Amino acid sequence: MPSQIVVTGLGIISPIGIGVSEFWKAALDGRSGVSTIAGFDPFPMDGYRSKVAGQIHGFAPERYLDSVQAERVDRYAQFALVATKEALADSGLQLAKENPRRIGVIVGAGMGGMVMGEREITQLYQSQRPHRVHPNFIPVITLNSASGIVAMAHGAKGPNYTISTACSSSAHALGQAMQCIREGRADVVITVGADASITPLVFAGFCSLRALSTRYNDQPERASRPFDRLRDGFVMGEGAGALVLESASHAKKRKARIYAEVAGYAATSEAYHMVIPREDGEEIASTMRLAMADAGIAASQIDYINAHATSTSIGDAVEAKAIRQVFRSRADSIAVSATKSLVGHTLGAAGAIGGIASVLAIHTGQIHPTANYEEPDPACALRGIKAAVQERKVKAALLNAFGFGSNNAAVVIKRYAA
Amino acid sequence: MSDRDVTEKIVAALADYLKRDPASIQLDHHLRDDLGLDSMAVIELLYKIEEVFDLQIPDQDLVALSTVGAVAQYVEQRLVPVKRPARPSAKGKKTT
16 A cells, blocks of 8 residues: 655645646735625625625636536536646646546535525525526535536546535545545545635625624735734635645656655544634644654654634634644744635635645745734744745645534645655 | 613523523623633624614624623613714724
């Protein structure tokens, strides 16, 4: 069974760029992709407490996808298709030469097809004409529509499933993809995280949860500010990230460029509260330790943490506390960055997008800034959080992701050495 | 609506939420420390209060609503337009 699983292709669609090079350039500039929501046609934003989000403006699916494919699925799955297409091209995989049964697809999605979902539900309740519910409603809102359409688009006949653990969905997808290859069930797994639910109902729901930033409605680019003293909630985002994972032997046989190795993964539950993390940080600390143990590396070897860091008051503080518990005297010498400061919280896509930022940190030696980190909060101050780019040879990185439903994930990504 | 009515309605909402006798709820009870409401439960309670009193409570006001009495006093103030303090504009808030 393969012992090393590597990343050979990346693809992304995000509020700061479509395509990896555009994304990474904007990320290194520390540019915020958060903007004002123009309104949820037909009604305005007046009734919403929060009015900003990390939106992908002007996305025209037909520019990237054939129209039949694009029309059959919701926005999040279109994002998944676009990111996958780029990642596969980037990997250099020639699918025609591969055994399709050895290529899997694992997608992480938190909300799924909410654009059509909300529209159809509204229409049914208003019209009371059940026979006018769109025939494609069920296939679109079924949560594995993205993993299905991605496999169909590329003829991937291996393991195919969707993981839905809210905000940690695609970190789990990444970990599960690694395990799938490690267990010998596939040579290649296309791993995707995708969500696009800046929709009237979902957005209202997050407002009602009092989870979103409301203080920066007039300055959207300042709203997502993880670890900063003036943070006041997360900012919703949308997008997708795709990573092509394969066994190192498979990658070497086809002389592929290897970005990094996915070396370890842990999945835990706090079994505590639907939306609140345990304040002592013990469960998060334990998840990070388990992931490092799975990777066979010591805490002393981690030089970068791509934090979950959503910009909520309690969440960021608990994560920082957990980092201190695990890394003790080294906690301040580890580089930490929050990708959500740039793109907002893309929910089910967050783990994959953070994973891409981690892979690129290892590959390029540059760690993107944490935007809006202006004044450290004593409750979560770590010296490795910077508002500027950090140049550092990252040998091993830890990706954190936590989700509603009391669930945690951590993934270790490291520099590949044969 | 008199201040007493407001308080009674809030205590009733709390008693209903907590499934306990309204008489056992006091104004100086701390929502978290005495009544055991976590932050999510406070949000649910305020959601109910918003409906009962036809109010919208901005996120920024939540932090001051720590006791039963503070919630009652807040709602009373919000219900009397004359007494209601000028609410800071969004612009004023974010610069603090």
